Amino acid sequence: xxxxxxxxxxxxxxxxxxxxxxxxxxxxxxxxxxxxxxxxxxxxxxxxxxxxxxxxxxxxxxxxxxxxxxxxxxxxxxxxxxxxxxxxxxxxxxxxxxxxxxxxxxxxxxxxxxxxxxxxxxxxxxxxxxxxxxxxxxxxxxxxxxxxxxxxxxxxxxxxxxxxxxxxxxxxxxxxxxxxxxxxxxxxxxxxxxxxxxxxxxxxxxxxxxxxxxxxxxxxxxxxxxxxxxxxxxxxxxxxxxxxxxxxxxxxxxxxxxxxxxxxxxxxxxxxxxxxxxxxxxxxxxxxxxxxxxxxxxxxxxxxxxxxxxxxxxxxxxxxxxxxxxxxxxxxxxxxxxxxxxxxxxxxxxxxxxxxxxxxxxxxxxxxxxxxxxxxxxxxxxxxxxxxxxxxxxxxxxxxxxxxxxxxxxxxxxxxxxxxxxxxxxxxxxxxxxxxxxxxxxxxxxxxxxxxxxxxxxxxxxxxxxxxxxxxxxxxxxxxxxxxxx
Amino acid sequence: xxxxxxxxxxxxxxxxxxxxxxxxxxxxxxxxxxxxxxxxxxxxxxxxxxxxxxxxxxxxxxxxxxxxxxxxxxxxxxxxxxxxxxxxxxxxxxxxxxxxxxxxxxxxxxxxxxxxxxxxxxxxxxxxxxxxxxxxxxxxxxxxxxxxxxxxxxxxxxxxxxxxxxxxxxxxxxxxxxxxxxxxxxxxxxxxxxxxxxxxxxxxxxxxxxxxxxxxxxxxxxxxxxxxxxxxxxxxxxxxxxxxxxxxxxxxxxxxxxxxxxxxxxxxxxxxxxxxxxxxxxxxxxxxxxxxxxxxxxxxxxxxxxxxxxxxxxxxxxxxxxxxxxxxxxxxxxxxxxxxxxxxxxxxxxxxxxxxxxxxxxxxxxxxxxxxxxxxxxxxxxxxxxxxxxxxxxxxxxxxxxxxxxxxxxxxxxxxxxxxxxxxxxxxxxxxxxxxxxxxxxxxxxxxxxxxxxxxxxxxxxxxxxxxxxxxxxxxxxxxxxxxxx
Numbered sequence: 001x002x003x004x005x006x007x008x009x010x011x012x013x014x015x016x017x018x019x020x021x022x023x024x025x026x027x028x029x030x031x032x033x034x035x036x037x038x039x040x041x042x043x044x045x046x047x048x049x050x051x052x053x054x055x056x057x058x059x060x061x062x063x064x065x066x067x068x069x070x071x072x073x074x075x076x077x078x079x080x081x082x083x084x085x086x087x088x089x090x091x092x093x094x095x096x097x098x099x100x101x102x103x104x105x106x107x108x109x110x111x112x113x114x115x116x117x118x119x120x121x122x123x124x125x126x127x128x129x130x131x132x133x134x135x136x137x138x139x140x141x142x143x144x145x146x147x148x149x150x151x152x153x154x155x156x157x158x159x160x161x162x163x164x165x166x167x168x169x170x171x172x173x174x175x176x177x178x179x180x181x182x183x184x185x186x187x188x189x190x191x192x193x194x195x196x197x198x199x200x201x202x203x204x205x206x207x208x209x210x211x212x213x214x215x216x217x218x219x220x221x222x223x224x225x226x227x228x229x230x231x232x233x234x235x236x237x238x239x240x241x242x243x244x245x246x247x248x249x250x251x252x253x254x255x256x257x258x259x260x261x262x263x264x265x266x267x268x269x270x271x272x273x274x275x276x277x278x279x280x281x282x283x284x285x286x287x288x289x290x291x292x293x294x295x296x297x298x299x300x301x302x303x304x305x306x307x308x309x310x311x312x313x314x315x316x317x318x319x320x321x322x323x324x325x326x327x328x329x330x331x332x333x334x335x336x337x338x339x340x341x342x343x344x345x346x347x348x349x350x351x352x353x354x355x356x357x358x359x360x361x362x363x364x365x366x367x368x369x370x371x372x373x374x375x376x377x378x379x380x381x382x383x384x385x386x387x388x389x390x391x392x393x394x395x396x397x398x399x400x401x402x403x404x405x406x407x408x409x410x411x412x413x414x415x416x417x418x419x420x421x422x423x424x425x426x427x428x429x430x431x432x433x434x435x436x437x438x439x440x441x442x443x444x445x446x447x448x449x450x451x452x453x454x455x456x457x458x459x460x461x462x463x464x465x466x467x468x469x470x471x472x473x474x475x476x477x478x479x480x481x482x483x484x485x486x
Numbered sequence: 487x488x489x490x491x492x493x494x495x496x497x498x499x500x501x502x503x504x505x506x507x508x509x510x511x512x513x514x515x516x517x518x519x520x521x522x523x524x525x526x527x528x529x530x531x532x533x534x535x536x537x538x539x540x541x542x543x544x545x546x547x548x549x550x551x552x553x554x555x556x557x558x559x560x561x562x563x564x565x566x567x568x569x570x571x572x573x574x575x576x577x578x579x580x581x582x583x584x585x586x587x588x589x590x591x592x593x594x595x596x597x598x599x600x601x602x603x604x605x606x607x608x609x610x611x612x613x614x615x616x617x618x619x620x621x622x623x624x625x626x627x628x629x630x631x632x633x634x635x636x637x638x639x640x641x642x643x644x645x646x647x648x649x650x651x652x653x654x655x656x657x658x659x660x661x662x663x664x665x666x667x668x669x670x671x672x673x674x675x676x677x678x679x680x681x682x683x684x685x686x687x688x689x690x691x692x693x694x695x696x697x698x699x700x701x702x703x704x705x706x707x708x709x710x711x712x713x714x715x716x717x718x719x720x721x722x723x724x725x726x727x728x729x730x731x732x733x734x735x736x737x738x739x740x741x742x743x744x745x746x747x748x749x750x751x752x753x754x755x756x757x758x759x760x761x762x763x764x765x766x767x768x769x770x771x772x773x774x775x776x777x778x779x780x781x782x783x784x785x786x787x788x789x790x791x792x793x794x795x796x797x798x799x800x801x802x803x804x805x806x807x808x809x810x811x812x813x814x815x816x817x818x819x820x821x822x823x824x825x826x827x828x829x830x831x832x833x834x835x836x837x838x839x840x841x842x843x844x845x846x847x848x849x850x851x852x853x854x855x856x857x858x859x860x861x862x863x864x865x866x867x868x869x870x871x872x873x874x875x876x877x878x879x880x881x882x883x884x885x886x887x888x889x890x891x892x893x894x895x896x897x898x899x900x901x902x903x904x905x906x907x908x909x910x911x912x913x914x915x916x917x918x919x920x921x922x923x924x925x926x927x928x929x930x931x932x933x934x935x936x937x938x939x940x941x942x943x944x945x946x947x948x949x950x951x952x953x954x955x956x957x958x959x960x961x962x963x964x965x966x967x968x969x970x971x972x
Contacts, residue, residue: 212811340717
């Protein structure tokens, strides 16, 4: 039985306008973690966010430096257990989100500037509006709604706001490892994904892993005149095109020997369930605003982006790119590549297979180098875990509809880290929409989902608290946040 | 019998330092014709050049506007014929060169800034130092050396300095056509190519034609999250790579049906002569600073870049190109392509064949557009023409060595235009070197060649004047420059 969090719900309804104003302020920081020129913006945003955590009532707020971008931390732990010498009788929820964002390029395709957030109709437009500042804010505003009314939360909460999620969270694992005992939680909630529609909630129980690489092909030591040398020197741009073209076969499968060896085939029951819960081929195409599907034969579009791995060229660059043309054979060509991986593919093994295949197909007339940018393992969760059950209940309250269980094609590097380091179950409670243009120009957050999301997150904490399973189970969770090892 | 141009030679030796200072001033203008932001720089340079033509003694100097970048004109026509009512008894030489330059990118590879010319050892470094400001200056300084000592030239001279050569001279043909009778000349000289070495002069009797295209491949209407859609949408970057990879076959020939149909096979005598006159395979690779050769089987490197056509990818762009990576399927991918063509290939026909092949190989999952940027026909000249004979004699005087006859892999769009519109023979008298890095970072001009070039150009005008063939042949060459139709 969940106690009705009526005062928190009332508070959040009353302060919608201010919540939006604050979110706009948050989105205004150009926290592009991939671009070194934004390092200071990220610092400023971390300071703003830390202030905000204090302001909503969290304690032990800290800006934890890392070799690159800081992590922002805050907590609300009931101290009664500590002073009485008794263990806390409440479960602890780790709220993970990130305040860094994807690069906004190409800028000219934005209707309003990416870091000058604008409300048009029911949507807030801006880079990070949904991924993930808006969705992290959903959780923070739920916490605020409790703390500013009841003066306490129904559970213990620890907030970890990552500043490097969009570059693969390179420093999060060591942060979690260094602070494993302090961060020990009964489960984690992450709001950084899409549901099916404005009124169709969904719980994601699987995400794809990722392996991001940079492939550089070098030819002549410097650019050459294409009149003087065209036809007698292997052009690195051409070599790159030839190499990339050989990474898929004519059946549109990834043409790397061994690539599919560890791909787990889901049961026909799961495929059937996903076919019902997930979008149809035409819905996937509609969300992509594309006319034609593409991909591996034998799978639906939704299966291709969730159950099956993929290799995507994210960027190509080389030679002359300005107006007109330039008669040049460039010395270097560059491709950004990323794999999306599914259980039981392992990023480290896929990298070895890729490098081995590259050694086979790169011609001796050019040189190819590969640099690994980031890696994350694929994850499948047990849909029966307590946090997922609490989330389902919360969606029912917040959205008035039962959530479906779906897989996501995206990657959240921290999930496997939390599971491995903290050994805590994770629930992915998304509030984004499939057409929110995450990672793309004109990213937006649907404001009705922002507000419904806050109510859902309030219900979620109540549901976790109500779960009788927690009582007496945790022994050593007090004072968790007292002194973070940094 | 050539009269010894001793005072002109003496003058040019005496003013070397000033000539270099002036050339540095000329190279300082960033006259990048392909880049619209440099339009004003080109105007300023045209004004400077017009002043300079007046300053060295040319008359009827004009800055002729075109739809894009102006042509600078100047002349020296002996007026005696006009006042006496008799035709001029002197031949008229058209000197063609260009004052625009290639884009300097990639900037970080320049040892000194491209438009802040720097002398290091015996070379002047800067964009346009040899292509073509330095080589045009060779001709201008030869003209100055005559006009400032003898007060007249041994021939009539008309100078046409193009501001659009590096973008394919789109407005030159109509300029020549509009002014055909006024520009009528006995021959044209162009200094815009390389010789074999600092002391190995060469006369280029053939250039490749060119067809420059931009290929755009479009996929989804806007960038997509590669996690959410990777595997189910045909990535335009991948489609572009696949298309480009199919434009060469496994024998490294251009894989466009009909492409080689009109390629003229040179006689075995010419191949033998070129094998002796041109660089060896290892010299071509040395000039390119490349270890490995590449290209069509059955041909030497020099044949591949002169006798055989080629297709070069000059630039690739699409998706994310910044630091790190971005999880994106971009909506658009772009390639800059250029063909180098040989007799009797026709750019318009090659364009049709290319478009037809593209229609065959572009998959239905993406859309491809082709934009033609420029085109120029291949040219082969008769090595026996009088101007070429005069140039050979001049090189012997200026360099102390006989020039070899070679073909060039480059393209000078104006050659075929001059031949077709003015019906005048052309001689290509280069003073650049194979390692001058034309079109590439660290372009340079070898200063000993600059000074030897001026003396050679002085001898050239004397040799043309001495040719008895001219006398009495031209009837209507007076007052050529009086009123240019603009």
